[in-house]
Amino acid sequence: MNMQVSIAKTPPPVLSVDGLSKQFEMHHLKRTLFAFEDISFELSEGEFILLKGENGAGKSTLLRTLYRSYLPRAGRVAYHTKEGIIDLASAADVDIAILRRREIGFVTQFLNARPRVAAEELVAEPLRLAGTPHAESLVEARRWLSAFGVKKQLWAAYPSTFSGGEQQKVNLARALILPQRLLLLDEPTASLDRDARKALVERLGQLKASGVAMIGVFHHPEDVEHLIDREIHLKAIKIEDGADHVAQ
Numbered sequence: 001m002n003m004q005v006s007i008a009k010t011p012p013p014v015l016s017v018d019g020l021s022k023q024f025e026m027h028h029l030k031r032t033l034f035a036f037e038d039i040s041f042e043l044s045e046g047e048f049i050l051l052k053g054e055n056g057a058g059k060s061t062l063l064r065t066l067y068r069s070y071l072p073r074a075g076r077v078a079y080h081t082k083e084g085i086i087d088l089a090s091a092a093d094v095d096i097a098i099l100r101r102r103e104i105g106f107v108t109q110f111l112n113a114r115p116r117v118a119a120e121e122l123v124a125e126p127l128r129l130a131g132t133p134h135a136e137s138l139v140e141a142r143r144w145l146s147a148f149g150v151k152k153q154l155w156a157a158y159p160s161t162f163s164g165g166e167q168q169k170v171n172l173a174r175a176l177i178l179p180q181r182l183l184l185l186d187e188p189t190a191s192l193d194r195d196a197r198k199a200l201v202e203r204l205g206q207l208k209a210s211g212v213a214m215i216g217v218f219h220h221p222e223d224v225e226h227l228i229d230r231e232i233h234l235k236a237i238k239i240e241d242g243a244d245h246v247a248q
């Protein structure tokens with residue numbers, strides 16, 4: 001008898017978060033603010049997790065902690081590489097810097113415009129740093145600026161003079177031009193026009209199909225409904241006046 005065994009192919013994990021907690025010490029108020037407590041989840045290649053929760057629930061703080069802009073109070077953020085596992089919560093700053101350049105992207109609605117750097121150069125930079133020849137990376141940058149609806153006349157201009165919406169589009173083009181392994185998205189579509197939102201969602205779909213793992217908060221979650229594999233719901237932690245919540 002010819003037995004066929006089908007083995008479900010599970011994509012390899014990218015991130016294993018275990019018992020992650022973050023609190024802010026409000027020294028001037030002599031209190032501790034608990035942003036989130038004991039978060040655990042796993043994110044695999046090509047998976048998309050939608051992060052939900054009311055204002056102040058800790059969504060941005062969780063994303064910033066995963067990106068290591070904040071150090072957690074407790075827990076582990078195991079990032080799986082081909083060479084092994086790196087705990088983002090305790091890795092050296094130099095290793096975090098390398099990962100941010102090559103593998104882990106953070107997308108917000110805000111552009112970090114640098115003086116006297118043209119929009120197309122800013123967008124091309126991640127490709128150039130990854131080794132793509134300058135001319136080629138510029139062609140790709142213009143393609144993405146165009147896809148996000150930045151007018152051609154602006155490509156060689158300085159984004160510091162752009163409107164908020166234009167800056168946001170330059171920011172998205174730069175953040176998404178180089179496929180990363182892990183993308184953290186903090187309301188990237190807030191205040192974007194419909195066409196730019198559409199271009200963004202299309203790009204996220206391509207990235208997901210190519211195996212990029214994503215976790216993010218969306219102002220218009222219906223835009224990305226077809227991409228969502230799982231949801232994580234953060235609840236605001238109520239602080240009572242009890243002594244156990246008061247910082248010493």
Ligand SMILES: Nc1ncnc2c1ncn2[C@@H]1O[C@H](COP(=O)(O)OP(=O)(O)O)[C@@H](O)[C@H]1O
Pocket residue numbers: 024033035053054055056057058059060061062
């Ligand atoms: N750097 C900080 N210092 C102190 N408190 C902060 C800081 N960042 C965020 N918080 C507080 O942490 C809580 C969660 O904020 P945030 O993560 O921005 O929520 P969300 O993105 O879900 O709206 C809020 O009460 C906010 O005021």
Ligand SMILES: [Mg+2]
Pocket residue numbers: 059060061
């Ligand atoms: Mg937020």
